[in-house]
Amino acid sequence: MENIEYGAIFLQFLVALGFVGVTMTLTHLLGPKRKSDKKLENFECGIETTGNARMPFSIKYFLTAILFVLFDVEVIFMYPWALNFKELGAEGFVKMLVFMGPLLLGFLYIYKKGALKWE
Protein backbone atom coordinates (compact mmCIF):
# COMPACT_ATOMS: atom_id res chain seq x y z
CA MET A 1 0.00 0.00 0.00
CA GLU A 2 2.82 2.38 0.88
CA ASN A 3 4.25 1.72 -2.59
CA ILE A 4 1.23 3.30 -4.21
CA GLU A 5 1.46 6.39 -1.99
CA TYR A 6 5.09 6.98 -2.94
CA GLY A 7 4.28 6.12 -6.55
CA ALA A 8 1.67 8.90 -6.43
CA ILE A 9 4.27 11.34 -5.13
CA PHE A 10 6.52 10.34 -8.03
CA LEU A 11 3.63 10.93 -10.47
CA GLN A 12 3.06 14.37 -8.98
CA PHE A 13 6.78 15.04 -9.44
CA LEU A 14 6.51 14.07 -13.12
CA VAL A 15 3.49 16.37 -13.56
CA ALA A 16 5.33 19.27 -11.92
CA LEU A 17 8.45 18.60 -13.99
CA GLY A 18 6.37 18.39 -17.16
CA PHE A 19 4.61 21.68 -16.39
CA VAL A 20 7.91 23.48 -15.76
CA GLY A 21 9.49 21.92 -18.86
CA VAL A 22 6.61 22.88 -21.14
CA THR A 23 6.41 26.47 -19.81
CA MET A 24 10.17 26.98 -20.13
CA THR A 25 10.23 25.64 -23.69
CA LEU A 26 7.12 27.57 -24.76
CA THR A 27 8.34 30.89 -23.41
CA HIS A 28 11.71 30.28 -25.07
CA LEU A 29 10.08 29.62 -28.45
CA LEU A 30 7.31 32.24 -28.32
CA GLY A 31 9.17 35.31 -27.09
CA PRO A 32 10.92 37.73 -29.46
CA LYS A 33 14.71 37.49 -29.67
CA ARG A 34 16.21 40.93 -30.17
CA LYS A 35 19.30 40.76 -28.05
CA SER A 36 21.98 43.44 -27.80
CA ASP A 37 25.05 43.86 -25.60
CA LYS A 38 23.43 46.64 -23.61
CA LYS A 39 20.33 44.56 -23.00
CA LEU A 40 22.29 41.58 -21.74
CA GLU A 41 24.21 43.62 -19.21
CA ASN A 42 23.30 43.23 -15.56
CA PHE A 43 20.74 45.70 -14.32
CA GLU A 44 22.14 48.29 -11.97
CA CYS A 45 19.56 51.07 -11.94
CA GLY A 46 20.78 52.46 -15.24
CA ILE A 47 24.40 53.20 -14.28
CA GLU A 48 27.45 51.32 -15.60
CA THR A 49 27.85 47.87 -14.06
CA THR A 50 30.91 47.82 -11.85
CA GLY A 51 32.71 44.66 -10.81
CA ASN A 52 31.31 41.26 -10.04
CA ALA A 53 28.27 40.71 -7.80
CA ARG A 54 29.80 37.63 -6.23
CA MET A 55 31.83 39.45 -3.62
CA PRO A 56 32.05 38.79 0.12
CA PHE A 57 28.92 39.71 2.07
CA SER A 58 28.12 40.07 5.76
CA ILE A 59 29.31 37.18 7.94
CA LYS A 60 26.03 37.48 9.85
CA TYR A 61 24.22 35.47 7.19
CA PHE A 62 26.76 32.67 7.44
CA LEU A 63 26.47 32.64 11.22
CA THR A 64 22.68 32.41 10.95
CA ALA A 65 23.00 29.43 8.62
CA ILE A 66 25.37 27.62 10.99
CA LEU A 67 23.10 28.26 13.98
CA PHE A 68 20.15 27.03 11.93
CA VAL A 69 21.89 23.72 11.23
CA LEU A 70 22.64 23.27 14.94
CA PHE A 71 19.12 24.05 16.09
CA ASP A 72 17.36 22.24 13.29
CA VAL A 73 19.09 18.99 14.25
CA GLU A 74 17.82 19.46 17.80
CA VAL A 75 14.29 20.15 16.55
CA ILE A 76 14.38 16.91 14.56
CA PHE A 77 15.37 15.07 17.75
CA MET A 78 12.17 16.34 19.36
CA TYR A 79 9.91 14.80 16.72
CA PRO A 80 10.24 11.13 17.75
CA TRP A 81 9.88 12.20 21.38
CA ALA A 82 6.71 14.19 20.68
CA LEU A 83 5.16 11.28 18.75
CA ASN A 84 5.66 8.93 21.71
CA PHE A 85 4.89 11.52 24.37
CA LYS A 86 1.80 9.73 25.73
CA GLU A 87 3.60 6.39 26.15
CA LEU A 88 6.71 7.94 27.69
CA GLY A 89 4.64 9.79 30.29
CA ALA A 90 6.09 11.95 33.06
CA GLU A 91 9.48 10.25 32.92
CA GLY A 92 9.85 11.07 29.23
CA PHE A 93 8.89 14.67 29.95
CA VAL A 94 11.59 15.01 32.60
CA LYS A 95 14.13 13.46 30.23
CA MET A 96 13.17 16.00 27.59
CA LEU A 97 13.67 18.80 30.11
CA VAL A 98 17.18 17.47 30.67
CA PHE A 99 17.74 17.53 26.91
CA MET A 100 16.29 21.00 26.53
CA GLY A 101 18.38 22.46 29.38
CA PRO A 102 21.70 22.41 27.49
CA LEU A 103 19.87 23.52 24.34
CA LEU A 104 18.57 26.60 26.13
CA LEU A 105 21.99 27.19 27.71
CA GLY A 106 23.49 27.11 24.23
CA PHE A 107 20.84 29.55 23.06
CA LEU A 108 21.63 31.85 26.00
CA TYR A 109 25.33 31.61 25.11
CA ILE A 110 24.89 32.69 21.48
CA TYR A 111 22.56 35.44 22.66
CA LYS A 112 25.12 36.76 25.18
CA LYS A 113 27.89 36.47 22.59
CA GLY A 114 25.83 38.77 20.36
CA ALA A 115 25.50 36.28 17.50
CA LEU A 116 21.86 37.28 17.10
CA LYS A 117 22.54 41.04 17.07
CA TRP A 118 21.93 42.60 13.66
CA GLU A 119 22.28 46.31 14.33
Add this chain to the structure above:
Amino acid sequence: MLELFTPELLDKSILILVLFLVTLGIAAYSTYFERKVAAFMQDRIGPDRAGPFGILQPLADGGKMFFKEEIMPNASDKLLFILGPSIFMVTSLMTGVVIPWGKDLEMFGRTITLQIADINIGILYVFGVVSLGVYGIMIGGWASNNKYALLGAVRASSQMISYELAMGLSVVAILMFTGSLSMKDIVESQSGSILNWNIFAQPLGFLIFLICAFAECNRTPFDLPECESELVGGYHTEYSSMKLGLFLFAEYINMFISSAVISCLYFGGYNFPFMDMVSNPLLLTVLSVASLFSKIFFFIFFFMWIRWTIPRFRYDQLMRLGWQVLLPLAIFNILLTGGFMTLKDYLKF
Protein backbone atom coordinates in the same frame (compact mmCIF):
# COMPACT_ATOMS: atom_id res chain seq x y z
CA MET B 1 6.33 -3.51 -10.73
CA LEU B 2 3.11 -4.89 -12.20
CA GLU B 3 1.18 -4.40 -9.01
CA LEU B 4 1.65 -0.65 -9.44
CA PHE B 5 -0.88 -0.53 -12.26
CA THR B 6 -3.99 -0.93 -10.15
CA PRO B 7 -7.30 0.91 -10.10
CA GLU B 8 -5.97 2.81 -7.06
CA LEU B 9 -3.19 4.25 -9.16
CA LEU B 10 -5.71 5.34 -11.80
CA ASP B 11 -7.70 7.12 -9.06
CA LYS B 12 -4.53 8.80 -7.87
CA SER B 13 -3.61 9.89 -11.39
CA ILE B 14 -7.01 11.50 -11.93
CA LEU B 15 -6.80 13.14 -8.51
CA ILE B 16 -3.30 14.44 -9.28
CA LEU B 17 -4.44 15.99 -12.56
CA VAL B 18 -7.57 17.54 -11.03
CA LEU B 19 -5.64 18.97 -8.10
CA PHE B 20 -2.92 20.24 -10.41
CA LEU B 21 -5.50 22.18 -12.42
CA VAL B 22 -7.25 23.41 -9.27
CA THR B 23 -3.92 24.57 -7.82
CA LEU B 24 -3.06 26.46 -10.99
CA GLY B 25 -6.53 27.97 -11.15
CA ILE B 26 -6.48 29.11 -7.55
CA ALA B 27 -2.96 30.48 -7.85
CA ALA B 28 -3.89 32.38 -11.02
CA TYR B 29 -7.06 33.82 -9.51
CA SER B 30 -5.21 34.72 -6.30
CA THR B 31 -3.31 37.27 -8.39
CA TYR B 32 -6.63 38.71 -9.54
CA PHE B 33 -8.10 38.79 -6.05
CA GLU B 34 -4.89 40.23 -4.64
CA ARG B 35 -5.36 43.21 -6.93
CA LYS B 36 -9.09 43.43 -6.31
CA VAL B 37 -8.63 43.25 -2.52
CA ALA B 38 -5.86 45.86 -2.72
CA ALA B 39 -8.13 48.07 -4.78
CA PHE B 40 -11.01 47.62 -2.36
CA MET B 41 -8.85 48.48 0.64
CA GLN B 42 -7.42 51.56 -1.05
CA ASP B 43 -10.79 52.70 -2.41
CA ARG B 44 -9.88 52.05 -6.04
CA ILE B 45 -11.59 49.90 -8.70
CA GLY B 46 -8.78 47.52 -9.62
CA PRO B 47 -8.50 45.51 -12.84
CA ASP B 48 -11.74 45.80 -14.84
CA ARG B 49 -10.69 45.82 -18.52
CA ALA B 50 -10.29 42.13 -19.45
CA GLY B 51 -13.75 40.59 -19.48
CA PRO B 52 -16.61 41.44 -17.10
CA PHE B 53 -15.16 42.80 -13.80
CA GLY B 54 -11.74 41.97 -15.23
CA ILE B 55 -12.07 38.27 -14.48
CA LEU B 56 -9.98 37.37 -17.53
CA GLN B 57 -7.06 39.41 -16.17
CA PRO B 58 -5.02 36.39 -14.94
CA LEU B 59 -5.28 34.75 -18.37
CA ALA B 60 -4.19 37.97 -20.05
CA ASP B 61 -1.27 38.33 -17.64
CA GLY B 62 -0.17 34.73 -18.09
CA GLY B 63 -0.47 34.90 -21.86
CA LYS B 64 1.54 38.10 -21.96
CA MET B 65 4.33 36.51 -19.94
CA PHE B 66 4.79 33.84 -22.63
CA PHE B 67 5.26 36.42 -25.38
CA LYS B 68 7.87 38.48 -23.56
CA GLU B 69 11.53 38.40 -24.49
CA GLU B 70 13.61 36.00 -22.50
CA ILE B 71 16.65 37.81 -21.12
CA MET B 72 19.66 35.90 -19.83
CA PRO B 73 22.41 38.32 -18.76
CA ASN B 74 25.84 37.63 -20.27
CA ALA B 75 27.45 37.51 -16.84
CA SER B 76 24.97 34.98 -15.48
CA ASP B 77 25.43 31.25 -15.08
CA LYS B 78 23.07 29.96 -17.79
CA LEU B 79 22.28 26.52 -16.41
CA LEU B 80 21.66 27.67 -12.85
CA PHE B 81 19.68 30.66 -14.14
CA ILE B 82 17.13 28.24 -15.62
CA LEU B 83 17.37 25.80 -12.72
CA GLY B 84 16.43 28.39 -10.04
CA PRO B 85 12.79 29.08 -11.00
CA SER B 86 12.35 25.43 -12.05
CA ILE B 87 13.28 24.14 -8.60
CA PHE B 88 11.09 26.76 -6.91
CA MET B 89 8.07 25.84 -9.03
CA VAL B 90 8.53 22.05 -8.77
CA THR B 91 8.88 22.16 -4.98
CA SER B 92 5.82 24.36 -4.54
CA LEU B 93 3.75 21.97 -6.67
CA MET B 94 5.09 19.02 -4.66
CA THR B 95 4.10 20.23 -1.18
CA GLY B 96 0.37 19.71 -1.64
CA VAL B 97 0.42 15.91 -2.01
CA VAL B 98 0.01 15.04 1.67
CA ILE B 99 -3.00 17.27 2.32
CA PRO B 100 -6.30 15.39 2.82
CA TRP B 101 -8.78 17.38 0.72
CA GLY B 102 -11.94 15.73 1.98
CA LYS B 103 -13.71 12.66 3.35
CA ASP B 104 -13.32 9.44 1.35
CA LEU B 105 -15.45 9.40 -1.78
CA GLU B 106 -17.64 6.32 -2.25
CA MET B 107 -18.25 5.92 -5.95
CA PHE B 108 -18.77 3.01 -8.37
CA GLY B 109 -18.66 0.65 -5.39
CA ARG B 110 -15.13 1.70 -4.49
CA THR B 111 -13.62 4.00 -1.92
CA ILE B 112 -11.56 6.81 -3.36
CA THR B 113 -9.27 8.68 -0.96
CA LEU B 114 -9.17 12.40 -1.59
CA GLN B 115 -5.51 12.61 -0.71
CA ILE B 116 -2.70 12.03 -3.16
CA ALA B 117 -0.37 10.34 -0.70
CA ASP B 118 -1.26 9.32 2.85
CA ILE B 119 2.31 8.73 4.00
CA ASN B 120 3.19 8.28 7.65
CA ILE B 121 5.74 11.13 7.62
CA GLY B 122 3.10 13.65 6.42
CA ILE B 123 3.97 16.99 7.97
CA LEU B 124 7.70 16.17 7.96
CA TYR B 125 7.44 15.74 4.19
CA VAL B 126 5.94 19.23 3.89
CA PHE B 127 8.82 20.75 5.87
CA GLY B 128 11.34 18.82 3.80
CA VAL B 129 9.99 19.96 0.46
CA VAL B 130 9.44 23.54 1.63
CA SER B 131 13.07 23.82 2.69
CA LEU B 132 14.17 22.57 -0.74
CA GLY B 133 12.38 25.60 -2.16
CA VAL B 134 15.05 27.82 -0.57
CA TYR B 135 17.51 26.37 -3.10
CA GLY B 136 15.39 27.70 -5.95
CA ILE B 137 15.62 31.27 -4.64
CA MET B 138 19.28 30.99 -3.66
CA ILE B 139 20.37 29.45 -6.98
CA GLY B 140 18.27 31.91 -9.00
CA GLY B 141 19.62 34.93 -7.12
CA TRP B 142 23.21 33.79 -7.25
CA ALA B 143 23.13 32.78 -10.92
CA SER B 144 21.94 36.25 -11.98
CA ASN B 145 25.28 37.79 -10.95
CA ASN B 146 23.45 40.95 -9.97
CA LYS B 147 24.06 42.73 -6.67
CA TYR B 148 20.38 43.25 -5.88
CA ALA B 149 19.54 39.68 -6.79
CA LEU B 150 22.29 38.27 -4.61
CA LEU B 151 21.29 40.43 -1.64
CA GLY B 152 17.67 39.41 -2.10
CA ALA B 153 18.57 35.73 -2.30
CA VAL B 154 20.79 35.87 0.78
CA ARG B 155 18.09 37.68 2.72
CA ALA B 156 15.44 35.23 1.57
CA SER B 157 17.35 32.10 2.48
CA SER B 158 18.47 33.48 5.81
CA GLN B 159 14.92 34.52 6.67
CA MET B 160 13.35 31.25 5.56
CA ILE B 161 15.74 29.04 7.52
CA SER B 162 15.37 31.20 10.64
CA TYR B 163 11.60 30.93 10.66
CA GLU B 164 11.65 27.24 9.83
CA LEU B 165 12.99 26.56 13.33
CA ALA B 166 10.09 28.17 15.16
CA MET B 167 7.68 26.60 12.66
CA GLY B 168 9.04 23.11 13.32
CA LEU B 169 8.89 23.66 17.08
CA SER B 170 5.31 24.95 17.04
CA VAL B 171 4.19 21.76 15.29
CA VAL B 172 5.94 19.58 17.90
CA ALA B 173 3.29 20.65 20.42
CA ILE B 174 0.50 19.33 18.15
CA LEU B 175 2.31 16.04 17.59
CA MET B 176 2.50 15.51 21.36
CA PHE B 177 -1.23 14.92 21.66
CA THR B 178 -1.90 13.63 18.14
CA GLY B 179 0.86 11.03 18.25
CA SER B 180 1.10 10.86 14.47
CA LEU B 181 2.82 12.77 11.69
CA SER B 182 0.25 11.77 9.07
CA MET B 183 -1.90 14.71 7.98
CA LYS B 184 -4.94 12.47 7.76
CA ASP B 185 -4.56 11.35 11.40
CA ILE B 186 -4.05 14.94 12.53
CA VAL B 187 -7.23 16.03 10.74
CA GLU B 188 -9.23 13.00 11.93
CA SER B 189 -8.23 13.69 15.55
CA GLN B 190 -10.03 17.04 15.28
CA SER B 191 -13.36 15.58 14.15
CA GLY B 192 -16.56 15.91 16.17
CA SER B 193 -17.25 19.07 18.11
CA ILE B 194 -15.76 22.35 16.94
CA LEU B 195 -13.95 22.50 20.29
CA ASN B 196 -11.75 19.61 19.14
CA TRP B 197 -10.04 21.89 16.65
CA ASN B 198 -6.41 22.38 17.58
CA ILE B 199 -6.78 26.16 17.60
CA PHE B 200 -8.46 25.92 21.02
CA ALA B 201 -5.77 23.66 22.46
CA GLN B 202 -2.89 25.50 20.81
CA PRO B 203 -3.65 29.21 20.44
CA LEU B 204 -0.01 30.17 21.02
CA GLY B 205 1.26 27.48 18.68
CA PHE B 206 -1.16 28.68 16.01
CA LEU B 207 0.06 32.26 16.31
CA ILE B 208 3.70 31.17 15.96
CA PHE B 209 2.88 28.92 13.01
CA LEU B 210 0.90 31.65 11.27
CA ILE B 211 3.68 34.24 11.59
CA CYS B 212 6.23 31.68 10.36
CA ALA B 213 3.99 30.80 7.41
CA PHE B 214 3.98 34.47 6.39
CA ALA B 215 7.76 34.55 6.62
CA GLU B 216 8.16 31.30 4.68
CA CYS B 217 5.99 32.62 1.85
CA ASN B 218 7.95 35.91 1.75
CA ARG B 219 4.69 37.80 2.20
CA THR B 220 4.36 41.25 3.75
CA PRO B 221 5.42 42.14 6.46
CA PHE B 222 8.25 39.71 5.70
CA ASP B 223 8.77 40.56 2.02
CA LEU B 224 12.31 41.88 2.51
CA PRO B 225 13.80 39.57 -0.14
CA GLU B 226 11.97 41.50 -2.84
CA CYS B 227 11.24 44.92 -1.40
CA GLU B 228 11.04 47.26 -4.37
CA SER B 229 12.26 50.37 -2.61
CA GLU B 230 15.58 48.81 -1.59
CA LEU B 231 16.38 45.92 -3.88
CA VAL B 232 14.55 46.65 -7.15
CA GLY B 233 13.01 43.17 -7.59
CA GLY B 234 15.13 41.22 -5.14
CA TYR B 235 16.19 37.75 -6.21
CA HIS B 236 14.24 37.90 -9.47
CA THR B 237 15.56 41.29 -10.65
CA GLU B 238 17.20 39.79 -13.76
CA TYR B 239 14.36 37.48 -14.66
CA SER B 240 11.89 38.09 -17.46
CA SER B 241 9.21 36.26 -19.46
CA MET B 242 7.75 33.09 -17.96
CA LYS B 243 10.86 32.49 -15.82
CA LEU B 244 9.78 35.48 -13.77
CA GLY B 245 6.25 34.16 -14.12
CA LEU B 246 7.21 30.86 -12.51
CA PHE B 247 8.78 32.63 -9.52
CA LEU B 248 5.71 34.80 -8.95
CA PHE B 249 3.27 32.00 -9.65
CA ALA B 250 5.03 29.59 -7.29
CA GLU B 251 4.68 32.17 -4.51
CA TYR B 252 0.91 32.15 -4.93
CA ILE B 253 0.89 28.34 -4.94
CA ASN B 254 2.93 28.43 -1.72
CA MET B 255 0.35 30.77 -0.24
CA PHE B 256 -2.46 28.40 -1.21
CA ILE B 257 -0.67 25.35 0.20
CA SER B 258 0.28 27.06 3.45
CA SER B 259 -3.34 28.15 3.90
CA ALA B 260 -4.29 24.50 3.42
CA VAL B 261 -1.68 23.33 5.95
CA ILE B 262 -2.82 25.93 8.51
CA SER B 263 -6.43 24.81 8.05
CA CYS B 264 -5.48 21.15 8.45
CA LEU B 265 -3.26 21.61 11.48
CA TYR B 266 -5.32 24.10 13.46
CA PHE B 267 -8.81 24.47 12.00
CA GLY B 268 -9.93 20.88 11.62
CA GLY B 269 -9.11 20.50 7.93
CA TYR B 270 -12.19 19.13 6.18
CA ASN B 271 -14.16 18.76 9.43
CA PHE B 272 -17.13 21.04 9.97
CA PRO B 273 -19.57 21.48 12.86
CA PHE B 274 -22.52 19.03 13.07
CA MET B 275 -20.78 16.72 10.65
CA ASP B 276 -22.45 13.55 12.00
CA MET B 277 -25.89 14.94 11.11
CA VAL B 278 -25.16 14.47 7.39
CA SER B 279 -26.01 10.87 6.49
CA ASN B 280 -25.61 10.90 2.70
CA PRO B 281 -21.95 9.91 2.06
CA LEU B 282 -21.70 11.79 -1.22
CA LEU B 283 -23.11 14.97 0.33
CA LEU B 284 -20.71 14.51 3.26
CA THR B 285 -17.74 14.34 0.91
CA VAL B 286 -18.85 17.41 -1.02
CA LEU B 287 -19.50 19.38 2.17
CA SER B 288 -16.15 18.35 3.67
CA VAL B 289 -14.28 19.51 0.57
CA ALA B 290 -16.27 22.77 0.59
CA SER B 291 -15.48 23.22 4.28
CA LEU B 292 -11.72 22.85 3.72
CA PHE B 293 -11.76 25.18 0.73
CA SER B 294 -13.73 27.87 2.53
CA LYS B 295 -11.10 27.80 5.30
CA ILE B 296 -8.34 27.98 2.69
CA PHE B 297 -9.99 30.94 0.94
CA PHE B 298 -10.36 32.73 4.24
CA PHE B 299 -6.64 32.35 4.93
CA ILE B 300 -5.70 33.46 1.41
CA PHE B 301 -7.82 36.55 2.00
CA PHE B 302 -6.12 36.97 5.40
CA PHE B 303 -2.70 36.92 3.69
CA MET B 304 -3.87 39.74 1.42
CA TRP B 305 -5.52 41.64 4.24
CA ILE B 306 -2.25 41.64 6.22
CA ARG B 307 -0.34 42.75 3.15
CA TRP B 308 -2.27 46.00 2.92
CA THR B 309 -2.39 46.59 6.69
CA ILE B 310 1.07 46.04 8.15
CA PRO B 311 4.23 47.75 6.86
CA ARG B 312 7.44 45.85 6.21
CA PHE B 313 9.90 45.02 8.99
CA ARG B 314 13.50 46.15 9.06
CA TYR B 315 15.95 43.27 8.67
CA ASP B 316 17.27 43.41 12.23
CA GLN B 317 13.69 43.48 13.55
CA LEU B 318 12.86 40.44 11.44
CA MET B 319 15.80 38.48 12.77
CA ARG B 320 15.09 39.52 16.33
CA LEU B 321 11.47 38.40 16.03
CA GLY B 322 12.48 35.05 14.58
CA TRP B 323 15.31 34.14 16.91
CA GLN B 324 14.65 36.01 20.12
CA VAL B 325 10.87 36.02 20.32
CA LEU B 326 9.33 33.17 18.31
CA LEU B 327 11.98 30.52 19.03
CA PRO B 328 11.86 30.84 22.86
CA LEU B 329 8.07 31.21 22.68
CA ALA B 330 7.79 27.97 20.70
CA ILE B 331 9.94 26.12 23.26
CA PHE B 332 7.80 27.60 26.04
CA ASN B 333 4.72 26.37 24.21
CA ILE B 334 6.12 22.82 24.12
CA LEU B 335 6.92 22.94 27.84
CA LEU B 336 3.46 24.30 28.57
CA THR B 337 1.77 21.58 26.54
CA GLY B 338 3.98 18.86 28.00
CA GLY B 339 3.49 20.11 31.57
CA PHE B 340 -0.27 20.35 31.15
CA MET B 341 -0.56 16.88 29.63
CA THR B 342 1.61 15.33 32.33
CA LEU B 343 -0.39 17.05 35.04
CA LYS B 344 -3.65 15.94 33.46
CA ASP B 345 -2.39 12.37 33.31
CA TYR B 346 -1.17 12.56 36.92
CA LEU B 347 -4.41 13.96 38.33
CA LYS B 348 -6.52 11.69 36.08
CA PHE B 349 -9.09 14.23 34.97
